[in-house]
Amino acid sequence: MTAVDTLDIMLPHYGDTGLLQAAVRSVLDQTDKDWRLTVVDDGKEEGVPEWFASLGDSRVRYLRNEQNLGITKNFRKCVDLVESSHFTMLGSDDILLPDYVATIRRTVAAVPDAAIYQPGVQVIDENGAPSTTLIDEVKRRLYAPKATSRQVLSGEPLAANLLSGNWLYFPSICWRADIVKEISFREDLSVIQDLALIIEIIRRGEKLVVEPTAAFQYRRHSASLSSGEAVSGARFGEARRFFLDVADQLDRHGWPKAARAARRHLSMRLHALSMVPGALRRRRSGTIRTLLGYALSTSQR
The missing domain is CATH 3.90.550.10 (Spore Coat Polysaccharide Biosynthesis Protein SpsA; Chain A)
Structure with missing residues (x-):
């Protein structure tokens, strides 16, 4: 500039x-x-x-x-x-x-x-x-x-x-x-x-x-x-789709380390886990299941 x-x-x-x-x-x-x-x-x-x-x-x-x-x-x-x-x-x-x-x-x-x-x-x-x-x-x-x-x-x-x-x-x-x-x-x-x-x-x-x-x-x-969608759990479904899709793209690009990081997306999982207490306080059973399912999922596809 x-x-x-x-x-x-x-x-x-x-x-x-x-x-x-x-x-x-x-x-x-x-x-x-x-x-x-x-x-x-x-x-x-x-x-x-x-x-x-x-x-x-x-x-x-x-x-x-x-x-x-x-x-x-x-x-x-x-x-x-x-x-x-x-x-x-x-x-x-x-x-x-x-x-x-x-x-x-x-x-x-x-x-x-x-x-x-x-x-x-x-x-x-x-x-x-x-x-x-x-x-x-x-x-x-x-x-x-x-x-x-x-x-x-x-x-x-x-x-x-x-x-x-x-x-x-x-x-x-x-x-x-x-x-x-x-x-x-x-x-x-x-x-x-x-x-x-x-x-x-x-x-x-x-x-x-x-x-x-x-x-x-x-x-x-x-x-x-972003906070509102995190409380509802909605953002994490979108996040999971993005991370898995970009992992495939990075594998094809020849960046396996970055692809593995995308599949693990550890920080986003921990973020979902940190939202569980708030969902418990609000008694949102559906949201709790969504958050825990995302945070603890071992699926890479």
């Missing part, structure tokens, strides 16, 4: 208007002003178009879908609207720290031939306070690289690592636009489409850069789509 490039920040929205406004304000507060924000609203909340119009900032583009597209189709629409060489798909409940754009532009300039850039992330709760969850501790301790300086990762070791436990934070990532436009998000996936895209990018020989500088706040709260 050269000094003249503008970072496209794409924001697919559906949900809480207050959190959306906080996310937008975090973009407006960037120290590096060379960005363009596109919000694609998949909801119908009153007053939102008027609020965006009141900002009076030519770098902010607001679009509202005539009909609800759903999460994956809205992601795909955002990708189609990207105009710059690099972009971020910001979650509408997440926050950019003030130096996010500056950090990303500096990192891309240092490693211009990569396709995925992961900055340092802070996890916050519904109220914006620092949060420590089991999921994030497992990511940090078991799977994420112990990066105190910038690292460049690629190939089968990276794919195997991510398929064992996905330690990336999707809304914080900066993507190279050309490769994402070529692949885009799979329409048959709703909660694991980010990992599917990442693995395909890696399979094609592209690089991932880890930049440890904290630049992003990722919000974990029970109202998120």
Whole structure:
């Protein structure tokens, strides 16, 4: 990314208007002003178009879908609207720290031939306070690289690592636009489409850069789509189908270690097991059976 490039920040929205406004304000507060924000609203909340119009900032583009597209189709629409060489798909409940754009532009300039850039992330709760969850501790301790300086990762070791436990934070990532436009998000996936895209990018020989500088706040709260589907157990059926399918693809690609990691998908199994106490408290017997069946299954097909 050269000094003249503008970072496209794409924001697919559906949900809480207050959190959306906080996310937008975090973009407006960037120290590096060379960005363009596109919000694609998949909801119908009153007053939102008027609020965006009141900002009076030519770098902010607001679009509202005539009909609800759903999460994956809205992601795909955002990708189609990207105009710059690099972009971020910001979650509408997440926050950019003030130096996010500056950090990303500096990192891309240092490693211009990569396709995925992961900055340092802070996890916050519904109220914006620092949060420590089991999921994030497992990511940090078991799977994420112990990066105190910038690292460049690629190939089968990276794919195997991510398929064992996905330690990336999707809304914080900066993507190279050309490769994402070529692949885009799979329409048959709703909660694991980010990992599917990442693995395909890696399979094609592209690089991932880890930049440890904290630049992003990722919000974990029970109202998120992924959390809701995890509580019901729905996400794990989709996950199992993805892992088994991608294992076959990686075997054909000549990456047996990554294929084995996909078939085991240990982190996702442990995640399902961790949801059982919540299902017990809610007395959801069907969900309990689904979660245990997924977590304890020995089938590799």
